[in-house]
Amino acid sequence: MNADIKQFLGSYSSMIDTYRAKVKSGSVALKECLEVFKKMETLGESCSDIGTCMTKITEAGYINEMTVKISALATEALAADRAGRNAKKPEVSDLAAGYHRAWESMKDREKRPETRAVYERVFALEKESSSAAEFLKKMAEEKLLLALTATPIREEAVKLIAPAEDLSLPSMAYYHETVIGLAERASSVIELETEAERLALENRMEVICDTMILNDLLYTLGNAISSYLLAPTEDNKKHVEACWCFVTEFYSLTVDQYFAIPRLRDAIEKVIVASLNRENPAKKQTTEGFIDECKQIIAACVEKPESTGPASRASVMLWNKSIPLNELLVFLRHPNRG
Amino acid sequence: MTDLDHHIAYLKARIREFETRPDLNRDQLREYKKYLAMATESPAGYEKDAGDMFSTMKSQETDRYRSRAEMYKKLNLMEDEEGARLLLEAAASSTGYGDIYVKLEKANDAARDLNKKRNMKIDRLMELMGAIIMMKTAIPKDLTEKKALVREKWKTLKELVPDISWEVLSSSREYRQWLYYDDERMAVLGTWLREAL
Numbered sequence: 001m002n003a004d005i006k007q008f009l010g011s012y013s014s015m016i017d018t019y020r021a022k023v024k025s026g027s028v029a030l031k032e033c034l035e036v037f038k039k040m041e042t043l044g045e046s047c048s049d050i051g052t053c054m055t056k057i058t059e060a061g062y063i064n065e066m067t068v069k070i071s072a073l074a075t076e077a078l079a080a081d082r083a084g085r086n087a088k089k090p091e092v093s094d095l096a097a098g099y100h101r102a103w104e105s106m107k108d109r110e111k112r113p114e115t116r117a118v119y120e121r122v123f124a125l126e127k128e129s130s131s132a133a134e135f136l137k138k139m140a141e142e143k144l145l146l147a148l149t150a151t152p153i154r155e156e157a158v159k160l161i162a163p164a165e166d167l168s169l170p171s172m173a174y175y176h177e178t179v180i181g182l183a184e185r186a187s188s189v190i191e192l193e194t195e196a197e198r199l200a201l202e203n204r205m206e207v208i209c210d211t212m213i214l215n216d217l218l219y220t221l222g223n224a225i226s227s228y229l230l231a232p233t234e235d236n237k238k239h240v241e242a243c244w245c246f247v248t249e250f251y252s253l254t255v256d257q258y259f260a261i262p263r264l265r266d267a268i269e270k271v272i273v274a275s276l277n278r279e280n281p282a283k284k285q286t287t288e289g290f291i292d293e294c295k296q297i298i299a300a301c302v303e304k305p306e307s308t309g310p311a312s313r314a315s316v317m318l319w320n321k322s323i324p325l326n327e328l329l330v331f332l333r334h335p336n337r338g
Numbered sequence: 339m340t341d342l343d344h345h346i347a348y349l350k351a352r353i354r355e356f357e358t359r360p361d362l363n364r365d366q367l368r369e370y371k372k373y374l375a376m377a378t379e380s381p382a383g384y385e386k387d388a389g390d391m392f393s394t395m396k397s398q399e400t401d402r403y404r405s406r407a408e409m410y411k412k413l414n415l416m417e418d419e420e421g422a423r424l425l426l427e428a429a430a431s432s433t434g435y436g437d438i439y440v441k442l443e444k445a446n447d448a449a450r451d452l453n454k455k456r457n458m459k460i461d462r463l464m465e466l467m468g469a470i471i472m473m474k475t476a477i478p479k480d481l482t483e484k485k486a487l488v489r490e491k492w493k494t495l496k497e498l499v500p501d502i503s504w505e506v507l508s509s510s511r512e513y514r515q516w517l518y519y520d521d522e523r524m525a526v527l528g529t530w531l532r533e534a535l
Contacts, residue, residue: 027436028436028437029436029437029440032440068439068440068443069440071439072436072437072439072440073436075435075436075439076434076435076436078435079390079434079435079436131341131344133341133342133344133345133348134339134341134344136344136345136348137344137345137347137348137351140347140348140351140352140355141347141348141351143355145355146355187355187358187359188355188356188358188359188362188363189398190359190362190363190366190398190401190402190405191358191359191362191363193402193405193406194362194402194405194406194409197406197409198409198413201413201415202413205515205516208460208464208516209516209517209518212464212467212468212517212518213518215468215471216471220471220472220475221475224475235477235479238477238478239475239476239477242474242475242476242477243475246471246474246475250523250526313522313523315520316518316519316520317514317517317518317519317520318518322520
């Protein structure tokens with residue numbers, strides 16, 4: 001076997017041996033560890049260099065499998081250690097070590113003053129406590145177990161509201177607000193986790209609906225207009241007409257009604273016009289200027305008069321409620337999901 | 339204060355935390371109360387009787403996945419609910435620190451696959467709807483190509499959900515909650531789909 005591969009496998013072998021001495025000989029965790037090791041060894045023997053060996057072992061999922069099995073074996077060994085006659089009670093520093101590691105590995109620590117304050121309090125309690133039991137009690141009484149999860153979530157969400165607004169993502173802006181509210185009111189870890197997942201899923205449903213509305217209503221027509229601007233051919237003209245006919249048929253809107261819809265104006269201003277001005281700053285495009293150009297192109301391309309149907313079609317369904325298109329932006333920013 | 343006094347205070351603080359949402363912390367409440375009773379009623383043998391307190395850790399996992407399964411059910415997310423129930427069963431059937439991680443990891447792989455399937459289903463549904471709108475806004479010379487695209491998107495959705503039909507799609511909350519169309523427009527879209535098929 002290649003020497004590098006042998007050394008690599010040796011590190012796993014010595015880890016297993018360390019725990020083997022502590023667990024019972026019939027340990028299931030030990031048996032499973034050895035089985036994965038055997039598979040890694042067989043694969044290692046078939047490779048000529050460490051690079052190929054690592055790729056094959058990773059692709060086969062053995063690294064992940066081994067990590068899971070070794071952690072189970074280590075836990076069993078630790079439990080056996082504790083149950084033994086010489087079991088040593090954990091020290092405060094043993095319990096606090098994980099919090100030190102978590103804080104030290106956190107990115108952008110300098111930008112997280114609230115999270116820093118929570119960790120500093122944990123480390124202060126570590127110094128104040130004379131036993132692990134006292135440390136745990138103080139952590140629980142000061143609700144720090146929850147704060148360690150809730151505070152970073154809150155602190156991150158606060159920073160994300162304005163960027164979501166700037167990118168015309170009203171649902172995302174609302175989502176970040178609700179996460180902040182949850183982090184402030186949640187009183188147990190399970191509540192925080194379950195509610196955060198629920199909010200994320202409900203938000204996903206809204207974002208998907210909003211994306212489809214913008215695609216159907218704005219970007220399909222916008223792309224046709226853009227093609228016509230680049231090349232005013234007969235086909236491109238017909239495409240603008242087909243897209244506009246779809247708008248009148250599906251949503252029953254006149255040109256003026258269409259361009260007055262706040263959700264569309266928000267996306268035009270923050271997405272389309274902002275992008276045009278990034279690409280060509282000298283032009284200094286405005287939302288009104290852009291809308292006027294679109295209206296002129298629609299007038300030039302659409303031969304048939306607008307046929308408007310019932311006003312009820314100028315609406316969308318969200319959370320089983322009919323929302324008029326004119327109220328969509330407000331609804332997405334503060335949805336009533338009840 | 340002795341370590342046992344600190345430990346009793348710790349158990350009481352956690353119980354107060356769980357009692358704020360007993361519906362979500364059911365198993366943890368039961369286990370922490372059990373240890374509190376042991377610690378206060380027979381303090382002399384508590385350390386030996388309490389052992390490694392594995393059941394508190396297990397109860398956190400069962401509470402976690404039960405709460406999630408119920409939440410997914412309310413949101414009509416069947417695959418996610420099934421995944422959470424697999425994790426709940428894995429936690430509930432574990433017997434110690436030695437097997438709980440292994441069982442949860444295995445169940446988590448299955449839960450991830452189920453979640454992936456649900457995401458894929460919704461992605462394919464979105465693609466189908468987009469293709470129908472593209473077909474409806476196409477100029478005559480592109481119509482054949484756009485109709486073929488609708489057929490392809492319908493086929494890929496059916497491959498994933500063989501029993502899907504427009505009727506199922508229109509009447510099921512599971513799908514409709516991802517779509518913004520009302521009944522009238524769903525009917526129109528159904529007509530357009532049939533034109534392509």
